[in-house]
Amino acid sequence: MHTNAAPNVTAAALAPPKQGAARSLVEAAHEAICHEILTGGLAPGEKLRFEMLRKRFGFGASTLREALTRLVGEALVTSEEQKGFRVAPVSLEDLADLTRTRKFIELEALRESILNGDDAWEGRLVSAFHRLSKVEAKLSSGPELQQDEFEHRNNEFHYALISACPSRWLHHLHGILYQQSERYRRISLVNRVVPRDVHAEHKAMFEAALTRNVELACQVAGEHIERTLAVMGKVLSAGMSPGG
Amino acid sequence: MHTNAAPNVTAAALAPPKQGAARSLVEAAHEAICHEILTGGLAPGEKLRFEMLRKRFGFGASTLREALTRLVGEALVTSEEQKGFRVAPVSLEDLADLTRTRKFIELEALRESILNGDDAWEGRLVSAFHRLSKVEAKLSSGPELQQDEFEHRNNEFHYALISACPSRWLHHLHGILYQQSERYRRISLVNRVVPRDVHAEHKAMFEAALTRNVELACQVAGEHIERTLAVMGKVLSAGMSPGG
DNA sequence: GTCAACGATAATTTCGAGATTTTTATATAT
DNA sequence: ATATATAAAAATCTCGAAATTATCGTTGAC
Structure with a gap:
């Protein structure tokens, strides 16, 4: 089921253990979103809906959730209980x-x-x-x-x-x-x-x-x-x- | 299904929005594990297996995972790809x-x-x-x-x-x-x-x-x-x- | 006797669906 | 006309199971 429904898994798994590249999907998601925030692809203050992130990056909900949690720790993303995540604002x-x-x-x-x-x-x-x-x-x-x-x-x-x-x-x-x-x-x-x-x-x-x-x-x-x-x-x- | 299988959900959800208390389960898990690490209930360097944490705290895998990710950001927990989480060592x-x-x-x-x-x-x-x-x-x-x-x-x-x-x-x-x-x-x-x-x-x-x-x-x-x-x-x- | 390859077991990682909460739109009463 | 209450809709949060990966014991060869 997973193999067909989520080609990302096999794609990431079958990739050679290249150094510097992301080994786990969470790390890949973290890296991708982090890069988008740093380069402005995701604007400051923007709401980060899971449906949007799913389509844009192709990761599952839990994976995205953990990646966002990491970014909260780095203060690139803010989170409010029961109200989701946002790109950290700038001022x-x-x-x-x-x-x-x-x-x-x-x-x-x-x-x-x-x-x-x-x-x-x-x-x-x-x-x-x-x-x-x-x-x-x-x-x-x-x-x-x-x-x-x-x-x-x-x-x-x-x-x-x-x-x-x-x-x-x-x-x-x-x-x-x-x-x-x-x-x-x-x-x-x-x-x-x-x-x-x-x-x-x-x-x-x-x-x-x-x-x-x-x-x-x-x-x-x-x-x-x-x-x-x-x-x-x-x-x-x-x-x-x-x-x- | 969830209501019977996981009494924690309703317990936390039905609780009044008391200030200072944890509103989401992730926050509750984070607080609980954090307290255990700070007080020594979880020893420095100890491996944090999900099965153990499940029995001990009664949260689901994804919830525990996110709580642990938060703690990694606070440097109370370390994580190694594909090898799980550990309580951060002391020296x-x-x-x-x-x-x-x-x-x-x-x-x-x-x-x-x-x-x-x-x-x-x-x-x-x-x-x-x-x-x-x-x-x-x-x-x-x-x-x-x-x-x-x-x-x-x-x-x-x-x-x-x-x-x-x-x-x-x-x-x-x-x-x-x-x-x-x-x-x-x-x-x-x-x-x-x-x-x-x-x-x-x-x-x-x-x-x-x-x-x-x-x-x-x-x-x-x-x-x-x-x-x-x-x-x-x-x-x-x-x-x-x-x-x- | 030691080392390497193999296989079984255990643990981590990931996903999709269900439950809960928030938000939005609508209707009614003042 | 504004405000409040209700209901529908959307989004978040949580869980258990499936898939991948690591670990450990065993067997065989040198």
């Missing part, structure tokens, strides 16, 4: 608070990372910076296609910076905040604007970290975060004024 | 990292709370301190019975201290860390030891906050957290040495 106030808090956490992690970084950390940092620089150069020519790839390498670079921080909990908290920030960043990028020289900012962070200049690195990284807030705030306020 | 290393991180977050929240606190905040603080003092006095006579009540009022007092901090995200992160700490605290309390004068520490925090002495409040609160770590660490290392 200027939340963006400001989020950015402030992320700066607080990320700078502390950066400090500890620089102080604890070994040769392997330097290697990861050099590699990540190189990869990011390559995609940044390509981005100016064809910005549409490499959006996901840029986000991915940007994530890798920022993670490499703090990867030598020994605190598991600081990493955990930072991960939550960083994902939230990524959402706002992508919202502001689809309404593409702002020819900012992010490469220069990344380069400054990279060099300060590699020379173990803690204060300079924190200052530059802090300014980087603040500048991102300023840009996103401008886009967000412009995009939200017609809607309310 | 001295994790306790040290957790305490350090919680101190970092909590002191910042305390600072902002004192700087932003209004009359209503002072009122909440005075009330919470009074309630905590009353149960602390009773605790020395009959320590067994009022354990849960003490934890509840202790939570309320510590929350009242930072309740005027305006950052939603700081509160969110602190909530995660505080719940984790509560788990360690209760583990160390079942192996009851240490006649520490916690009331004096609470009183010092209370007075420093009320007089708006930020530096003193942070110093006292920091020492309070560190001292709790020292006690818990001692108990935990003693309790874990036979097991490995």
Whole structure:
């Protein structure tokens, strides 16, 4: 019965155990919905009805339910008892608070990372910076296609910076905040604007970290975060004024 | 069919919409399992089989699954694809990292709370301190019975201290860390030891906050957290040495 | 005697349907 | 005309069973 009624099962099950790919359907559903929320395919505040999600993604009710529950834990989705799920709303106030808090956490992690970084950390940092620089150069020519790839390498670079921080909990908290920030960043990028020289900012962070200049690195990284807030705030306020 | 097979449904459904009580079964299951983990009824590292949970709590598979997924988000439970759920393990290393991180977050929240606190905040603080003092006095006579009540009022007092901090995200992160700490605290309390004068520490925090002495409040609160770590660490290392 | 392959058992994961609650539309009374 | 109560409709919540996957004991070969 299941084999015929739900081709997804066999499709996912027969797929080779490829690393990085989703092994369970819940994970696949989580990844798919998460990506849609981050990229704006599911709008902030939108109601998430199961019938709609069923047709759109092809998963069963329980599977979708668990995926949504995961997303609630990541604060990308809100739930109200007996009233279903919604995409978490966005607001200027939340963006400001989020950015402030992320700066607080990320700078502390950066400090500890620089102080604890070994040769392997330097290697990861050099590699990540190189990869990011390559995609940044390509981005100016064809910005549409490499959006996901840029986000991915940007994530890798920022993670490499703090990867030598020994605190598991600081990493955990930072991960939550960083994902939230990524959402706002992508919202502001689809309404593409702002020819900012992010490469220069990344380069400054990279060099300060590699020379173990803690204060300079924190200052530059802090300014980087603040500048991102300023840009996103401008886009967000412009995009939200017609809607309310 | 469901009505006869699962009396829980009607029992929970027919219950009046009492505030504070669980409205949905998922919430009830989450609360029940969470309490069992916090109080040690489910031991750290223990495997959480559905058959066992079914008999113990009387919920269906999907309901339990969603409750466990919630707990994974709160880091009280771990999950491995296709291998089920386990109660999150505890360790001295994790306790040290957790305490350090919680101190970092909590002191910042305390600072902002004192700087932003209004009359209503002072009122909440005075009330919470009074309630905590009353149960602390009773605790020395009959320590067994009022354990849960003490934890509840202790939570309320510590929350009242930072309740005027305006950052939603700081509160969110602190909530995660505080719940984790509560788990360690209760583990160390079942192996009851240490006649520490916690009331004096609470009183010092209370007075420093009320007089708006930020530096003193942070110093006292920091020492309070560190001292709790020292006690818990001692108990935990003693309790874990036979097991490995 | 040790290791690998095989098979039976147990556990997890997923689905669709039934039960309950919320929401919306309608009709009636004030 | 507004508001309230009732009823139909839609959506959520929960459960038990089916299917997939992992685990463990056994047998056979080297």
